[in-house]
Amino acid sequence: MREVxxxxxxxxxxxxxxxxxxxxxxxxxxxxxxxxxxxDKIDSMYVGCMTSGLFVGQEHLASLLADYLGRxxxxxxxxxxxxxxxxxxxxxxxxxxxxxxxDVVLVGGVEKMTDVSGDGxxxxxxxxxDQEYEVFHGATFPGLYALMAKRxxxxxxxxxxxxxxxxxxxxxxxxxxPLAQFQSKTTLEGVANAVMVxxxxxxxxxxxxxxxxxxxxxxxxxxxxxxxxxPLVKILGVGNATDRIALHSRKSLTTLNAxxxxxxxxxxxxxxxxxxxxxxxxxxxxxxxxxxxxxDLGFFEKGKGGHAALxxxxxxDGEKPINTSGGLKSKGHPVGATGVAQxxxxxxxxxxxxxxxxxxxxxxxxxxxxxxxxxxxxxxxLEVM
Amino acid sequence: MVGIVxxxxxxxxxxxxxxxxxxxxxxxxxSYKRGxxxxxxxxxxxxQDTITMSVEATKNALKRAPHVDPKKIGAIYIGSxxxxxxxKPSGTTVAEAIGATPDIHCADYEFACKAGTEGMFVVYxxxxxxxxxxxxxxxxxxxxxxxxxxxxxxxxxxxASFIFGNDKVLAxxxxxxxxxxxxxxxxxxEHEFYPRHGGRFTGEPAxxxxxxxxxxxxxxxxxxxxxxxxxxxFHQPNGKFPQRVGKMLGFTPEQIEPGLLCPLLGNxxxxxxxxxxxxxxxxxxxxxxIMLVSxxxxxxxxxxxxxxxxxxxxxxxxxPKTRYMLDNNKRYIDYGTYAKYRGKILTAD
Amino acid sequence: xFPARVWREIPQRYRLEANRCPQxxxxxxxxxxxxxxxxxxxxxxxxxxxxxxxxxxxxxxxxPSAFTDQAPYPVxxxxxxxxxxxxxxIADAEIEELKIGMKVKIEFRKVQSDGKAGVHAYxxxxxxxxx
Numbered sequence: 001m002r003e004v005x006x007x008x009x010x011x012x013x014x015x016x017x018x019x020x021x022x023x024x025x026x027x028x029x030x031x032x033x034x035x036x037x038x039x040d041k042i043d044s045m046y047v048g049c050m051t052s053g054l055f056v057g058q059e060h061l062a063s064l065l066a067d068y069l070g071r072x073x074x075x076x077x078x079x080x081x082x083x084x085x086x087x088x089x090x091x092x093x094x095x096x097x098x099x100x101x102x103d104v105v106l107v108g109g110v111e112k113m114t115d116v117s118g119d120g121x122x123x124x125x126x127x128x129x130d131q132e133y134e135v136f137h138g139a140t141f142p143g144l145y146a147l148m149a150k151r152x153x154x155x156x157x158x159x160x161x162x163x164x165x166x167x168x169x170x171x172x173x174x175x176x177x178p179l180a181q182f183q184s185k186t187t188l189e190g191v192a193n194a195v196m197v198x199x200x201x202x203x204x205x206x207x208x209x210x211x212x213x214x215x216x217x218x219x220x221x222x223x224x225x226x227x228x229x230x231p232l233v234k235i236l237g238v239g240n241a242t243d244r245i246a247l248h249s250r251k252s253l254t255t256l257n258a259x260x261x262x263x264x265x266x267x268x269x270x271x272x273x274x275x276x277x278x279x280x281x282x283x284x285x286x287x288x289x290x291x292x293x294x295x296d297l298g299f300f301e302k303g304k305g306g307h308a309a310l311x312x313x314x315x316x317d318g319e320k321p322i323n324t325s326g327g328l329k330s331k332g333h334p335v336g337a338t339g340v341a342q343x344x345x346x347x348x349x350x351x352x353x354x355x356x357x358x359x360x361x362x363x364x365x366x367x368x369x370x371x372x373x374x375x376x377x378x379x380x381x382l383e384v385m
Numbered sequence: 386m387v388g389i390v391x392x393x394x395x396x397x398x399x400x401x402x403x404x405x406x407x408x409x410x411x412x413x414x415x416s417y418k419r420g421x422x423x424x425x426x427x428x429x430x431x432x433q434d435t436i437t438m439s440v441e442a443t444k445n446a447l448k449r450a451p452h453v454d455p456k457k458i459g460a461i462y463i464g465s466x467x468x469x470x471x472x473k474p475s476g477t478t479v480a481e482a483i484g485a486t487p488d489i490h491c492a493d494y495e496f497a498c499k500a501g502t503e504g505m506f507v508v509y510x511x512x513x514x515x516x517x518x519x520x521x522x523x524x525x526x527x528x529x530x531x532x533x534x535x536x537x538x539x540x541x542x543x544x545a546s547f548i549f550g551n552d553k554v555l556a557x558x559x560x561x562x563x564x565x566x567x568x569x570x571x572x573x574x575e576h577e578f579y580p581r582h583g584g585r586f587t588g589e590p591a592x593x594x595x596x597x598x599x600x601x602x603x604x605x606x607x608x609x610x611x612x613x614x615x616x617x618x619f620h621q622p623n624g625k626f627p628q629r630v631g632k633m634l635g636f637t638p639e640q641i642e643p644g645l646l647c648p649l650l651g652n653x654x655x656x657x658x659x660x661x662x663x664x665x666x667x668x669x670x671x672x673x674x675i676m677l678v679s680x681x682x683x684x685x686x687x688x689x690x691x692x693x694x695x696x697x698x699x700x701x702x703x704x705p706k707t708r709y710m711l712d713n714n715k716r717y718i719d720y721g722t723y724a725k726y727r728g729k730i731l732t733a734d
Numbered sequence: 735x736f737p738a739r740v741w742r743e744i745p746q747r748y749r750l751e752a753n754r755c756p757q758x759x760x761x762x763x764x765x766x767x768x769x770x771x772x773x774x775x776x777x778x779x780x781x782x783x784x785x786x787x788x789x790x791x792x793x794x795x796x797x798p799s800a801f802t803d804q805a806p807y808p809v810x811x812x813x814x815x816x817x818x819x820x821x822x823x824i825a826d827a828e829i830e831e832l833k834i835g836m837k838v839k840i841e842f843r844k845v846q847s848d849g850k851a852g853v854h855a856y857x858x859x860x861x862x863x864x865x
Contacts, residue, residue: 119799122798122799123798123799132739132743132764133763133820134821135798136743136845136846136857137821137822137823137845137857138794138797138798138801138809138823138845139794140794140796140797140798142794142796143792143794143809147792147811149792150790150791151789151834154790196795197795197796198792198794198795198796199793200792201792244770247811247821248763248811248819248820248821249762249819253789253790253811398826430825430826432804432825432843432844432845432859433843433844434854436856437841437842437843437844437856440842441841441842444842469844469854478856481748482749482856484749714826714864716826725803
C-alpha cells in the first residue's frame with residue numbers, strides 16, 4: 001500500500017442555508033478544496049451523504065454531484081454509513097489512492113437537512129436505528145443516547161455538570177471558528193436548564209440540524225510532493241468497525257465498541273498509541289457521546305471521560321484538546337459532511353491554519369466519526385511531516 | 386358438564402372522579418353522584434383499547450385454566466361497542482396474541498352492552514353441541530360518552546374473558562335464556578363518534594322491561610326463584626338501576642353487592658355484567674348458584690344460571706382478582722388529560 | 735406503516751418469540767438466522783420471559799409524530815429474567831418512580847397507529863410490578 005496525504009481541504013460556513021441546494025453546498029466546498037490543493041486533474045470522487053433521498057428526494061448523488069462539479073465522466077460513488085458516511089467516504093478514497101488505483105481522489109460529504117419539517121428530519125435521522133425494535137417503540141436519537149447517559153451516570157457517577165462541560169467547551173471553541181453554525185457561548189447552567197428533550201439530555205446536549213458540506217483532496221505522497229505547496233499531512237492509520245445496531249443487543253450500554261475496535265485498527269496501522277495523539281475531532285452528536293468516545297479511544301480510563309471534561313483536560317489549552325472546531329454541537333452536524341469536516345479541522349491544525357483555535361505545534365491528530373447510536377465507526381490518524 | 390373453565394378480567398389504571406367532569410360542565414356533582422350511584426370511572430390510556438384489554442383478560446383466564454392449550458380453543462368471540470376497527474375483527478389479534486391461531490373460528494359481536502354475553506352464549510352452545518373443545522367469550526369496551534352528556538360520567542373501560550369447556554369446569558352453566566325486542570333506547574349511527582339515547586326512555590321500556598323479562602323467563606325455565614340464588618349480577622349502566630331491578634324481581638342487596646362494580650368502575654358496556662360475574666366468582670364458594678342477566682340497548686338481555694364447583698378453590702387465586710384491580714394501583718387524572726386520552730380534543734389534522 | 739411490515743413482526747410483538755444458540759445459550763430478540771458469536775445456524779425457538787428489571791430508561795419529551803399525543807413517555811431497556819434484553823416503553827409508571835433496577839412485567843398494548851385510517855400496530859410494553 002502507498003502512503004496517502006491530504007493535500008487540500010475546503011468547507012463553507014455551516015448553518016440553516018435556505019438559498020443553498022444540496023448541489024450548491026457540495027460544489028462550493030469541493031471547489032475550495034480543489035483550489036487549496038492546487039490540483040487540476042482528479043481521478044475519482046467519493047461522496048458521503050446519509051439520506052439525500054429522504055431529505056430532498058434525491059438519490060444518485062454520485063452522478064448529480066460529479067455532473068455539477070463539471071467533472072463527468074469521472075468515477076464517482078456515494079457512500080453511506082448514517083452519520084459516519086463522511087468518514088467512510090474518506091476511507092474509500094484512502095483505499096483507492098493507497099492501492100495505486102488512483103493518484104488524486106476527491107472525498108466529500110454533504111447533507112441538506114432544512115428542506116423538511118422538524119418531524120421529517122427526526123424521521124430521516126431515525127432510519128439509522130433499528131426500525132422495528134427501537135424506532136417502532138418511539139425511541140428517538142436523543143432517547144437512545146439518553147439511555148446510554150443514564151447508564152453511564154449510574155455506573156460511573158457521571159454528573160449533569162460533566163455533560164454540560166462538554167457543551168460549554170465546544171461552544172467556546174466554536175466561537176473561534178468562523179465557519180461554525182453557532183458562534184455563541186454558553187454556561188453550565190445554560191446547558192442544564194435548556195428544555196429537556198429526553199431525560200437527562202436537554203436541547204443543549206444535542207447537536208443541531210444543519211446544512212453544509214466539506215471536502216478534501218487525497219493524493220499519493222509522491223503526487224503530493226510533486227504538486228502541493230502545503231505542509232505534507234499524511235493519513236497514517238485508518239480503522240473501520242461495526243457494533244450491533246440496537247442498544248439492547250450490545251454487551252454494555254456505556255462502551256461504544258465500534259469506536260473502540262476502529263481505533264485499535266487505526267492505532268495499529270499507524271504504529272501509534274492514544275498517548276501519541278495530540279488532539280482529536282470526535283463525534284459529539286450528544287455530549288455523552290463525546291465523554292464515552294474519549295474513553296473508548298483510550299484517552300481516559302472508562303468512566304473518567306466526564307471528569308476529564310469538567311476538569312478542562314479536553315479544552316483548547318488542556319492536555320488532550322477535543323473538538324477544537326467546536327464539534328458537532330457548535331459547528332453543526334450536516335450528517336454526511338461531518339466526517340470530512342473533522343479531517344478539514346485536523347489538517348488545518350496540523351498546518352498551523354486554525355486561526356484563533358490554533359494549538360501549539362500539534363503533530364498527530366485523530367478523527368472519529370460514528371454512525372447512529374454507535375453501530376459503525378471510522379477513525380483516521382493523521383500526522384504532519 | 387359444560388361451563389366456565391377459566392375466567393379473567395382487566396381494568397386499566399386511570400380513574401376520573403364525577404366531580405372532575407361535573408366541574409367542567411357546571412353540573413352539580415353531589416346530585417349526579419347520588420342520582421347515578423357513581424363516584425368515579427376507569428379511563429383507558431391511548432395505548433389501551435378493546436383488543437389490548439381482551440388480551441390481558443384472556444391471559445388471566447388462561448392462568449386460571451392451566452390445563453387448556455390455547456391451540457385447542459375452537460372459537461373466539463369478542464363483543465364490544467368499541468372494536469378498534471369497523472372492519473377487521475378484534476378476535477383475530479387476541480387469538481394471535483394468545484397463540485390460538487390458526488385452527489379457530491372467529492367473529493366479532495355487537496349489541497350495545499350485551500355483546501359480551503352473546504359471545505359467551507355462543508361458545509357455550511358450541512361446546513355443548515360438541516363442535517368445539519373450548520371457546521372464548523369476551524366482553525370488552527372503551528366506551529364513549531358525549532361531552533357534557535349524562536353518559537360521560539359513566540362510560541368506562543374494562544374487559545372480562547371466559548373460557549368455556551367441559552373438563553375441570555369451575556362454574557357449570559345450568560340454563561340460558563334470551564329476551565329481545567326492537568327498542569331504540571340508545572344507538573350510534575355509522576360514522577358518528579358519540580352515541581345518542583332517548584333519555585328517560587332508556588329506563589322502564591328498555592332496561593327494566595328486558596331484564597325482568599329475561600330474568601323471569603330464565604327462572605321459570607329453570608324452575609327457580611330469587612331465594613335459590615346466592616348471587617345475581619345485572620348489567621350496570623349506573624349504580625342505581627341494578628339495585629332497583631333486583632328489588633323489583635325479589636333479590637336482596639347482599640345478593641347483588643359482590644358483582645356491583647359500577648360505583649367505582651363506571652359502566653364498562655360489553656364488559657359490565659361479565660365483569661360483575663368475574664368479581665362474583667372471585668368470592669364464590671363451591672355450590673354457590675349465580676344468575677347473570679345482561680342488557681344491551683336496541684334491546685335485549687341474555688340470562689345464565691351458573692353453579693360453582695369445587696374447582697373454584699384451586700384456581701381462584703391464580704390470577705388477579707377483579708376487585709383488587711379496581712381498588713389498587715389507581716391513577717387519578719383531570720378532565721383535560723381525560724379528554725386528550727379519549728380523543729375528544731380537535732387536533733390540527 | 736405498510737401493513738406487511740406490521741404483520742411480519744407479529745410473532746415477536748404479540749408472543750415474544752425469540753431464539754437461542756444451543757452452543758452459547760444466549761437468547762436473541764429478534765430471532766436471528768445466524769448466531770453472532772459462533773456463526774451457528776441451528777438456533778432453537780424460545781419464548782421470552784415476561785418479567786424483568788429496567789437496565790436503563792429515559793423519558794422522551796420531544797416525540798416523533800406518531801407519538802406526540804403520548805409524550806412524555808418513558809422508554810427503557812429491560813433485562814428479562816431469562817437474561818434476554820429488549821427495548822420497550824414503560825407504561826403505567828409515574829416519572830418519579832422510574833429507576834434503574836425496578837421490577838417490571840410485559841403487558842400487551844397498542845404501540846402505534848398509522849394516522850386516522852391506517853393499521854394499528856400492537857405489541858409489548860412493560861409495566862411496573864407493584865406488589
